[in-house]
Amino acid sequence: xxxxxxxxxxxxxxxxxxxxxxxxxxxxxxxxxxxxxxxxxxxxxxxxxxxxxxxxxxxxxxxxxxxxxxxxxxxxxxxxxxxxxxxxxxxxxxxxxxxxxxxxxxxxxxxxxxxxxxxxxxxxxxxxxxxxxxxxxxxxxxxxxxxxxxxxxxxxxxxxxxxxxxxxxxxxxxxxxxxxxxxxxxxxxxxxxxxxxxxxxxxxxxxxxxxxxxxxxxxxxxxxxxxxxxxxxxxxxxxxxxxxxxxxxxx
Amino acid sequence: xxxxxxxxxxxxxxxxxxxxxxxxxxxxxxxxxxxxxxxxxxxxxxxxxxxxxxxxxxxxxxxxxxxxxxxxxxxxxxxxxxxxxxxxxxxxxxxxxxxxxxxxxxxxxxxxxxxxxxxxxxxxxxxxxxxxxxxxxxxxxxxxxxxxxxxxxxxxxxxxxxxxxxxxxxxxxxxxxxxxxxxxxxxxxxxxxxxxxxxxxxxxxxxxxxxxxxxxxxxxxxxxxxxxxxxxxxxxxxxxxxxxxxxxxxxxxxxxxxxxxxxxxxxxxxx
Numbered sequence: 001x002x003x004x005x006x007x008x009x010x011x012x013x014x015x016x017x018x019x020x021x022x023x024x025x026x027x028x029x030x031x032x033x034x035x036x037x038x039x040x041x042x043x044x045x046x047x048x049x050x051x052x053x054x055x056x057x058x059x060x061x062x063x064x065x066x067x068x069x070x071x072x073x074x075x076x077x078x079x080x081x082x083x084x085x086x087x088x089x090x091x092x093x094x095x096x097x098x099x100x101x102x103x104x105x106x107x108x109x110x111x112x113x114x115x116x117x118x119x120x121x122x123x124x125x126x127x128x129x130x131x132x133x134x135x136x137x138x139x140x141x142x143x144x145x146x147x148x149x150x151x152x153x154x155x156x157x158x159x160x161x162x163x164x165x166x167x168x169x170x171x172x173x174x175x176x177x178x179x180x181x182x183x184x185x186x187x188x189x190x191x192x193x194x195x196x197x198x199x200x201x202x203x204x205x206x207x208x209x210x211x212x213x214x215x216x217x218x219x220x221x222x223x224x225x226x227x228x229x230x231x232x233x234x235x236x237x238x239x240x241x242x243x244x245x246x247x248x249x250x251x
Numbered sequence: 252x253x254x255x256x257x258x259x260x261x262x263x264x265x266x267x268x269x270x271x272x273x274x275x276x277x278x279x280x281x282x283x284x285x286x287x288x289x290x291x292x293x294x295x296x297x298x299x300x301x302x303x304x305x306x307x308x309x310x311x312x313x314x315x316x317x318x319x320x321x322x323x324x325x326x327x328x329x330x331x332x333x334x335x336x337x338x339x340x341x342x343x344x345x346x347x348x349x350x351x352x353x354x355x356x357x358x359x360x361x362x363x364x365x366x367x368x369x370x371x372x373x374x375x376x377x378x379x380x381x382x383x384x385x386x387x388x389x390x391x392x393x394x395x396x397x398x399x400x401x402x403x404x405x406x407x408x409x410x411x412x413x414x415x416x417x418x419x420x421x422x423x424x425x426x427x428x429x430x431x432x433x434x435x436x437x438x439x440x441x442x443x444x445x446x447x448x449x450x451x452x453x454x455x456x457x458x459x460x461x462x463x464x465x466x467x468x469x470x471x472x473x474x475x476x477x478x479x480x481x482x483x484x485x486x487x488x489x490x491x492x493x494x495x496x497x498x499x500x501x502x503x504x505x506x507x508x509x510x511x512x513x514x515x516x517x518x519x520x521x522x
Binding site: 079 | 443
């Protein structure tokens, strides 16, 4: 359960990224966050795992007040929240398996952390995660040899290996072609259903958002202007979110 | 270069158009160069006569060196290995110690500006100290011998590898690092798993290159009593035993060549 109570987030330069946010997201929901670039979608997502600090209000994730956490507690919170990025953010020089294995680092004893030695059990878990996203055969391939879609799946496997309750996805399909984007969206939907993980996703492709997500939150200029079922989103709602602008159809 | 503004030449064409041409600055530059050479000759006490008279002595020494004393080799192995040992140990330990210092000096990893600036200042301070002077000071502290040479090389390696490493770290791709932070890894853990794999090949290559240079430096360090083959070089030059000097130089050239070839081979593989 994620709860925003009158949340405001102001950047150090004075710009208000989020204003007056009140929203509740239950465990297991699949939420798409849509809006113009710079509207505050990324800020919204990044507040949840304390990559950004909120400046006013309360943000409660699974009964803990995120803003009051310090040092080790923040890392504890982040262990339970997976994050997926537009540019995958993998170590490109390493193999897919090694990238996934990093998920286990915080729980390892110091000497294994330093030397980067992983147990058989950890390797089995990492390979299982790769299998869940269908790229088990690429486990020993260096990430820079993989296609964009495969790289995003490695990132997804890395997050799955963490077994988080919540997955935050920041434009996960923005740098993928339409076919691959659909596959990756399907992966998210499957994980959301099978493992009951909450998925909160920023997305520019409105058609994909409506097809896969169950709930849509529209953000404009740092404020929530729409919050409802994906099936209830109409052209009027979209033009409201996009400030009168019609979303451009994806090619 | 604008000191020729006054010396413009006007050329009038037949149809009355006037073209302004800048005079070439080359003669002036040559003149200044000649004046500077004249003064430097005066200041340094350069003596052409001495060169012409004494130049044959240079060839005498060279000729004696050209007939190296091969029987001297038996006495050379130990100091030669001392030289290699102190540069190897100094390079390895120096490169290891350079990692945490470079970590602290990287502005993209450490957000505390005071730590970053003081680490960078420490590294540039170490780099400014000439190795020979450090070795000399080390002989006062640790006594004559290879220990002093090791310290000098150790400190130089920290400065050299540390500087290049923090520049590598600052230019590294931070995306994976950000992802690891979002997964709940600490700064040190994220550095170990996101940045280190990126900079490792370059770091090893730098260390090898530094080791190459250190073998050459180490052979001179004996001059200030810091052990190794330089000590013998100094002695034999003092005794004017040029055949022995020649032998030492031959050994050094061969050793440095072998080490450079090996290091170059591995550095190419790392790239």
